[in-house]
Amino acid sequence: MQVINIGILGLGTVGSGVVRILRDHQNKISSITGRKLVIKTVVVHDLAKKRNVDLTGINVTDKIDDLINDKDIQIVVEVMGTVTTAKEYIERLLNSGKHIITANKDLIATYGSELAELAGKNDCDLFYEASVAGGIPILRTIVNSFAADRIVEVKGIVNGTTNYIMTQMSQNHVDYQKALKSAQELGFAEPDPTNDVEGIDAAYKMIILTQFAFGMNVTLDDIEVEGISRVDLEDIKQAKKLGYNIKLVGIAKLINDRINISVGPVLIPEDQPLAAVQNENNAVLVTGAAVGETMFYGPGAGELPTANSVLSDIIAVTKNIVLGTTGSRFNDFSREGKQALPDEVVYPYYISLRVKDQPGQMLKITEVMTSVKASFHLILQTEIDNDYARIVMTTHEMSEAQLKEIVSAISDLKDIDVIASYKVLPD
Ligand code: HSE
Numbered sequence: 140m141q142v143i144n145i146g147i148l149g150l151g152t153v154g155s156g157v158v159r160i161l162r163d164h165q166n167k168i169s170s171i172t173g174r175k176l177v178i179k180t181v182v183v184h185d186l187a188k189k190r191n192v193d194l195t196g197i198n199v200t201d202k203i204d205d206l207i208n209d210k211d212i213q214i215v216v217e218v219m220g221t222v223t224t225a226k227e228y229i230e231r232l233l234n235s236g237k238h239i240i241t242a243n244k245d246l247i248a249t250y251g252s253e254l255a256e257l258a259g260k261n262d263c264d265l266f267y268e269a270s271v272a273g274g275i276p277i278l279r280t281i282v283n284s285f286a287a288d289r290i291v292e293v294k295g296i297v298n299g300t301t302n303y304i305m306t307q308m309s310q311n312h313v314d315y316q317k318a319l320k321s322a323q324e325l326g327f328a329e330p331d332p333t334n335d336v337e338g339i340d341a342a343y344k345m346i347i348l349t350q351f352a353f354g355m356n357v358t359l360d361d362i363e364v365e366g367i368s369r370v371d372l373e374d375i376k377q378a379k380k381l382g383y384n385i386k387l388v389g390i391a392k393l394i395n396d397r398i399n400i401s402v403g404p405v406l407i408p409e410d411q412p413l414a415a416v417q418n419e420n421n422a423v424l425v426t427g428a429a430v431g432e433t434m435f436y437g438p439g440a441g442e443l444p445t446a447n448s449v450l451s452d453i454i455a456v457t458k459n460i461v462l463g464t465t466g467s468r469f470n471d472f473s474r475e476g477k478q479a480l481p482d483e484v485v486y487p488y489y490i491s492l493r494v495k496d497q498p499g500q501m502l503k504i505t506e507v508m509t510s511v512k513a514s515f516h517l518i519l520q521t522e523i524d525n526d527y528a529r530i531v532m533t534t535h536e537m538s539e540a541q542l543k544e545i546v547s548a549i550s551d552l553k554d555i556d557v558i559a560s561y562k563v564l565p566d
Contacts, residue, residue: 141173142176142510143174144179146180146183148206149223154322155192156445158442168450176453178197178199179211183201207232210298212216214237215289217241219240222250223245226404233258236261236262239264240266242497244347248346249343259466261466265451266349269448271348273445274438275438275446281352282470284337285352288306291428292425293426296416297389297421297439298335298341299421300336301366302323302418302420303328303418305318305367306418310417312376313372315367335494337364338387341402345389345402345476346358346400348389348391353393353472359544374489375558377521378406381517385406387404390562396477398477399479399563412434413564421436422436424491450539484539486562486564487516487537488542489534491530491531491558492530492557492558496526500530504555507548513545514535514537516534544559
């Protein structure tokens, strides 16, 4: 059987998983592709580091040129992380004719178009299924199975770290710092958790999902991003009393054919499937005009789930090599896109207030709501201490512009502070 040689750049969690799965499932993969896939070379940063995966027969080096100059290597898997170095290496590899598979969402969200163009020029494939929602095969599903449909919304829980933290806060009533510490101890959260907890990792994934679902190229600047680091345990409890779970949700939707993308804490009615996605799991809901709402659920990270997505890319490249069809974009859908106008983005909202507990406060809040023509849906007051109460409310649909006016007007009131304002997903 003909051999296809593979190089791997980076031997952390995902790289080790790729070595393991390729070894364990060699026969099945060969029977599907008609080729024997062999990992020839692995490039690592630290040659002395002990590895917990069997590397027998694999050339382990710390020199990128050992991949670039090896004419026998056709496919390179980049799982080293970092953006600048990975970009430079991938460009050099593409220019030397190697097909690239990467799990690097920061890189693809920022430089995906540029790299896809370079891949095309070199007649190479550039695939990155593992970059969004780890083990959930969502990108190729959108490319293949939604090709004929018109996607109107993609939303989901695309960050496992924050979903773990929110689940712990909600189920075990621990505060944010405790839940974060537990996520770090279990290895879900990095020592510097900023990218995850401030919603940036989820925003990168939404950029890639938007490109696939709507054919539109957007950047971080086009996304309204709020993380979970300021979510108060008390709001999770109050939302629960009203029948909602709070989770970090990314939403990309077409409104009058314009796009609106956001990442932030959102109240989800507890009978909706997204509300039941717990701990480090991810879920993506894709709504097509023809098919309606579909949901894809699974592990968003982890060695073998993410490596399985990398392997699906390796198999796709191999089939293209066999058929002589390399060099097409992962996603060919491309169209001009405009941002939705602030007035046309409407949601029900949850607003949480700290209010001095004295006569006339509800009247002041009602006056603000009335002045911007916003309407209450549910209201709940609980005691904070002898002097202060927390008033939480959900509203009927209103625009972001209305919400901003309400938050600004209430913040100007004496003795009333806005603690939080989050979108509410409709029932
Ligand atoms: N840090 C990500 C998460 C996993 O917590 O979901 C890799 O994308």
